[in-house]
Amino acid sequence: MTHPTPTLPDPAPAAFTPLEFGVGARITLAVMSDRYADIILDAIRSTDTAGLTVDTGVVSTFVGGAEADILRYLTDLIGAAARSGHHVTATVHFSRGCPGEVVCALPGGAGPLASEIPAATPVGIIAAGEWALYPLDDGGRPGTQPDHMRDIYAAIDFAKANGSFVASEHFVTRLQGDLATVLQTAAAGWILVGQSVQHVTSHLTLSINSPSAR
């Protein structure tokens, strides 16, 4: 699947690795079955972590690394759990440009880190999603022209072009489509805004195999 890439300013060559730049995601997976522990553990065991730093905590699993590796990991992990046939929800939190928490380990002014939008290969699992996208820091390099609304509209246009856009709701954009495409949409918006803004986060809540969606 190919998509028109909106024209955006040319960022400087990357001075950071994705991990140094804080490119990563947190994922919380829920399987609504008495067998949830086995299903989640099997999904984790079957998912390739090549190229990624993975750290599982009580609430979520952190994955850090390049965008394409993160997207592949999330698609495979959530897909494996969804193939159980049970109702699955997943909470995904993408971040870039601010490793750390309150105080960024990478201070503002480092500028954006450009990246390509990874391709999505459909996996045959339909997912419903709610998506929010946050440009958080305009402390770009001199000469860059951050423009939140332009980049957010580019992200929405991407969702419309790949067919995953459903509707605008309070606080979120409703997405629907193949799991890989819905995840790609949220990652694409995050990457597109990240071409001109250093610190960008994106939150996606997914529902799969819901009886209320049938």
Place this chain on the structure above:
Amino acid sequence: MTHPTPTLPDPAPAAFTPLEFGVGARITLAVMSDRYADIILDAIRSTDTAGLTVDTGVVSTFVGGAEADILRYLTDLIGAAARSGHHVTATVHFSRGCPGEVVCALPGGAGPLASEIPAATPVGIIAAGEWALYPLDDGGRPGTQPDHMRDIYAAIDFAKANGSFVASEHFVTRLQGDLATVLQTAAAGWILVGQSVQHVTSHLTLSINSPSAR
């Protein structure tokens, strides 16, 4: 439970109702049991919606209204599901100052809408949380002095004062404590930042009865 309230600028008298100002939350509840549908439906039926606009969708339920009503609703709903004894996760997304999606129905410049931090009555359920807080719009009234970092530090101080702060992690603050206190912490940060910033969102992922936390 009482807490010191940080000194923050005096906002103008409210010109909007909470609903007009876009004060609301989205909640996605997952119960890891074969009986999840009954448990979630029972939790919804037993939870008082007084004062709130409630709209249940495929991915989440939207609740709009005053902060204290929203917090009571979330505590009761999640608490009812957790009392099943099963492993429960909940994804909570607070927003204020921007009803709508890409384009705020309430344009920037409306200024902040001040609100009190609701009290928390412990419910006897321990929750682990991961929390992110986003000040998104400084388009305040002339004369206000927005200061993101001051307000975010006030929010973290609140979490330390009520005992729910655990640690700073990549992208999030780890919280732990009584469900009511953890929800209060995320709402308090959102309300504190909202005293000087119009558009503020806060995302909280909760894990309750997790076997890996025992």
